[in-house]
Amino acid sequence: LIAAARPGGTRRVDTIAKLEATHADVWVATASGAGAAHLIPLSYAWDGERVVLALPADSPTIRNLRSSAQVRLGFGPTRDVVMVDGSVEQILEVGSAAAADIAERYACQADWDPRESAGAYLYVLVRPQRIQAWRESNELAGRLLMRDGEWVV
């Protein structure tokens, strides 16, 4: 027995709630210039328009994002998915003055603060271009919520 399919408006509300969730993680998929897929779960924050990630400056994900500027984010669990195709809008050094507001928001929403970590970290600001949301197979129809950066529900 599965629940009735949610209408688009409900899915949009549920999607925002997931983006605003505290102490949660997202599966981050990127590709290298050579066409190798990378995947890693990461903490995240949401600044109202962009997903904020924090990564070691020398990580494979940063290398991939500098090469392609495209990322696919899978918010789970797998039976309550929000899938975001996004573009990298900005990369900021953790500890820089330009990142001060982002750093506060990230520290509040995520469950750690990269400003307290050893080593060089970067914030990556990802702007959603396409968002899909579904729970079970009865929600595959109507799963497109945003296209070309604009909500369609």
Place this chain on the structure above:
Amino acid sequence: LIAAARPGGTRRVDTIAKLEATHADVWVATASGAGAAHLIPLSYAWDGERVVLALPADSPTIRNLRSSAQVRLGFGPTRDVVMVDGSVEQILEVGSAAAADIAERYACQADWDPRESAGAYLYVLVRPQRIQAWRESNELAGRLLMRDGEWVV
């Protein structure tokens, strides 16, 4: 408060249990020849040596796997991760005689049977080359369980 880091042997046992879990999903990351990352949650089975996926023949993941034959599989949840880098060993048509044993196993472990679906589906057999497993940050050390297809714990 987080649990003590598991030793390698325990992580290996827990990893096998996750691969054998029924009605579970895995995050499947692939890359296109043009370097675009794709990510999708899928049901799976484990035949003792290979992860079995089932996909529509015309899906982006199949296109990517035919192009690169490499895949990264993230078994969750995000605080109990098994990460598998694997190579595509075989692709079999659902409904073919060659896939009969795989089909039975898949139907038992996954929560659906692609033989009952409309449309052309394929089984993809992924052989793990590299496996990492960790729960919290205290398990990042010692997370490598398999390298070049061989268990190292």
